[in-house]
Amino acid sequence: MHLLAIGTRKGLWLATSPDRRSWEVRGPLLPMTEVYAVAIDPRRPRLLAGTTSPHFGPTVMTSDDLGETWQEPDHAPIAFPEDTALERVWQLTPTDDPDVVYAGTQPSALFRSDDGGRTYALVRGLWDHPHRDDWGAGYGGQAIHTILPHPTDPDRLTVAMSTGGVYRTSDGGASWTASNKGVKAYFLPDPYPEFGQCVHKIARHPAAPDRMYLQNHHGVYRSSDGGATWDSIADGLPSDFGFPMVVHPHEPEVVYNFPLVADGERFPPNGQCAVYRSPDGGDTWTALRTGLPDGFWTAVMRDAMCTDTATPAGVYFGSRSGSVYASPDEGESWHRVVEHLPDVVCVRAAEV
Amino acid sequence: MKITVLIPGVLRPAAQNQSTLELDLPEPTTLGAVLDELAGRYPLLDRRLRDERATLRRYVNFYVDGEECRRLDGPSTVLRPNAEIRILPSVAGG
Numbered sequence: 222m223h224l225l226a227i228g229t230r231k232g233l234w235l236a237t238s239p240d241r242r243s244w245e246v247r248g249p250l251l252p253m254t255e256v257y258a259v260a261i262d263p264r265r266p267r268l269l270a271g272t273t274s275p276h277f278g279p280t281v282m283t284s285d286d287l288g289e290t291w292q293e294p295d296h297a298p299i300a301f302p303e304d305t306a307l308e309r310v311w312q313l314t315p316t317d318d319p320d321v322v323y324a325g326t327q328p329s330a331l332f333r334s335d336d337g338g339r340t341y342a343l344v345r346g347l348w349d350h351p352h353r354d355d356w357g358a359g360y361g362g363q364a365i366h367t368i369l370p371h372p373t374d375p376d377r378l379t380v381a382m383s384t385g386g387v388y389r390t391s392d393g394g395a396s397w398t399a400s401n402k403g404v405k406a407y408f409l410p411d412p413y414p415e416f417g418q419c420v421h422k423i424a425r426h427p428a429a430p431d432r433m434y435l436q437n438h439h440g441v442y443r444s445s446d447g448g449a450t451w452d453s454i455a456d457g458l459p460s461d462f463g464f465p466m467v468v469h470p471h472e473p474e475v476v477y478n479f480p481l482v483a484d485g486e487r488f489p490p491n492g493q494c495a496v497y498r499s500p501d502g503g504d505t506w507t508a509l510r511t512g513l514p515d516g517f518w519t520a521v522m523r524d525a526m527c528t529d530t531a532t533p534a535g536v537y538f539g540s541r542s543g544s545v546y547a548s549p550d551e552g553e554s555w556h557r558v559v560e561h562l563p564d565v566v567c568v569r570a571a572e573v
Numbered sequence: 574m575k576i577t578v579l580i581p582g583v584l585r586p587a588a589q590n591q592s593t594l595e596l597d598l599p600e601p602t603t604l605g606a607v608l609d610e611l612a613g614r615y616p617l618l619d620r621r622l623r624d625e626r627a628t629l630r631r632y633v634n635f636y637v638d639g640e641e642c643r644r645l646d647g648p649s650t651v652l653r654p655n656a657e658i659r660i661l662p663s664v665a666g667g
Contacts (some may be wrong), residue, residue: 230667253666275665276632277584277621295616297625306624 225537227545228256228567233270235288236558241535241549244558250288260313261571269338271310279307283338299332299341314368325365329356329382344394352416356385359419372427379448386418387448403451405440422466422523426473434476436466443503454503459490465526470534474502479521487520498552512555524567539565574600574654576607581661587618605648632665
């Protein structure tokens with residue numbers, strides 16, 4: 222069965238399909254909570270959701286029965302030390318070790334779970350980084366929103382935050398290095414600082430860990446050296462602004478993007494809904510629009526696009542306006558899974 | 574001294590489905606001390622009411638004998654014997 226988890230500003234919806242063409246949609250689950258992070262670990266299977274209630278605060282919920290029931294520990298699964306409080310969980314990232322799950326939070330911090338995502342401990346090395354006082358907040362808040370574990374070395378990890386940029390560790394999180402060389406921060410006096418960039422999303426394929434892709438707050442980049450340096454791949458896109466960046470599940474050079482006109486005009490060009498795909502690591506791009514609407518005066522957020530792991534690959538995205546689209550054929554054609562949901566802020570897909 | 578805490582329906586699952594909690598605390602005591610006592614018994618309830626700094630959640634109200642605690646001394650509000658604390662979610666959400 223194909224499962225698509227849809228996190229929105231007012232709850233979680235689950236769409237299931239035998240063929241990725243007809244969908245049964247269930248929800249709202251965890252109603253009236255903002256679900257900015259969702260993860261599916263198909264090995265158990267386990268669903269993980271980072272939720273925030275406007276009344277009762279943030280938490281991490283887990284479900285081992287595909288959303289029928291949800292559990293959380295009595296004590297806060299993620300809690301800050303000292304005079305800081307968790308505001309939101311932006312990312313939940315399972316790893317090759319089923320017990321190890323990372324969480325990225327607002328304010329910017331990384332947490333690690335060793336019990337399959339139920340409880341987490343602060344990664345002190347990044348929290349104590351001397352840059353932390355100078356990390357800023359974008360409109361969405363100051364958060365670590367992307368976590369990329371290395372596919373073969375569990376001591377290596379890459380994270381991205383807005384604002385702050387990309388940081389890497391090679392010693393299990395004890396020390397971290399800013400990794401933004403070549404990424405522009407047009408909103409700062411020095412447009413190429415060591416850190417401070419507003420990186421919206423980074424992605425990579427496990428089979429090519431040195432090849433990384435980055436959607437910036439203006440700017441689309443790739444790295445061929447594991448994030449040490451970045452080069453623009455924006456030339457073939459209609460705009461270098463947007464939020465998501467997604468890599469094909471089987472082809473490390475195939476990447477998906479959803480361009481918006483600009484920081485000051487956060488709509489797809491001409492209101493035409495279009496996913497852009499590159500077959501060659503960003504050298505060239507093609508608009509994929511078959512089945513997608515015009516008059517799409519909305520946007521796709523940083524975690525609201527994903528792939529599954531099937532063959533051919535499925536690609537999925539959701540909009541601020543509450544519509545979710547799916548492609549069962551790598552983006553060649555699209556159909557709507559559901560509409561009229563609250564703002565979609567994250568989607569994740571898996572076979573369970 | 575005895576203190577009564579009234580739990581709203583939405584939070585009762587975090588308090589073993591009780592609507593009323595009776596506490597007996599040494600005098601003098603404060604709203605914050607009552608919440609600390611509750612935290613020891615019902616940690617899930619506590620984190621619905623306060624964050625990890627023990628700051629009251631912005632959209633949860635704590636009426637102490639009918640007066641919202643932020644109009645008094647907040648968590649430092651000193652309670653009279655047999656005080657009643659009514660916890661109510663405030664207007665929030667979109």
